[in-house]
Amino acid sequence: MSDPAVRVDTTSQVPPYEQIRAQLAALIRTGRLVEGERLPTVRQLAVDLGLAPGTVARAYRELEAAQLIRTRRGAGTRVAPLPDAPHGHDIHQLSTLARDFTAAARALGAGTEDILNAVRNALDSESEPAPASQHTGSGSANPTEASATIPAVGSRAR
Numbered sequence: 001m002s003d004p005a006v007r008v009d010t011t012s013q014v015p016p017y018e019q020i021r022a023q024l025a026a027l028i029r030t031g032r033l034v035e036g037e038r039l040p041t042v043r044q045l046a047v048d049l050g051l052a053p054g055t056v057a058r059a060y061r062e063l064e065a066a067q068l069i070r071t072r073r074g075a076g077t078r079v080a081p082l083p084d085a086p087h088g089h090d091i092h093q094l095s096t097l098a099r100d101f102t103a104a105a106r107a108l109g110a111g112t113e114d115i116l117n118a119v120r121n122a123l124d125s126e127s128e129p130a131p132a133s134q135h136t137g138s139g140s141a142n143p144t145e146a147s148a149t150i151p152a153v154g155s156r157a158r
Contacts, residue, residue, distance in 0.1 A: 007147040020059035039077040048148035
């Protein structure tokens with residue numbers, strides 16, 4: 001499996017820290033980032049995404065408050081163990097995804113019915129494997145979007 005990527009769209013109405021938080025939370029909750037896996041430093045991820053370090057730090061603080069990551073001096077920031085209790089869906093992430101999809105669809109000229117049909121079709125085809133992302137690494141052909149591969153440093157804790 002290739003390393004997952006975090007992307008930030010600076011034209012989105014969703015603040016960059018929330019885009020980072022929601023994407024990392026989803027990667028952790030779905031098991032694409034596993035317990036003990038090391039995340040990039042705040043500074044490194046900020047550089048990779050072309051953002052201010054404070055933006056990434058806010059996302060990390062919120063993830064730590066949600067007990068999804070742990071930061072320790074000398075050990076870096078790592079994925080925390082998931083709680084045993086099942087979690088509900090992340091309403092903030094769902095809203096972020098819906099807004100981003102809707103904005104992108106409208107930019108393509110799609111109307112409300114076309115957007116709703118696209119979502120219905122996607123839900124109907126959930127059992128089919130999703131195509132692999134063709135975007136890897138950092139940077140983007142779109143100047144309003146930046147991405148970073150996660151984890152950028154280190155490996156799983158032993």
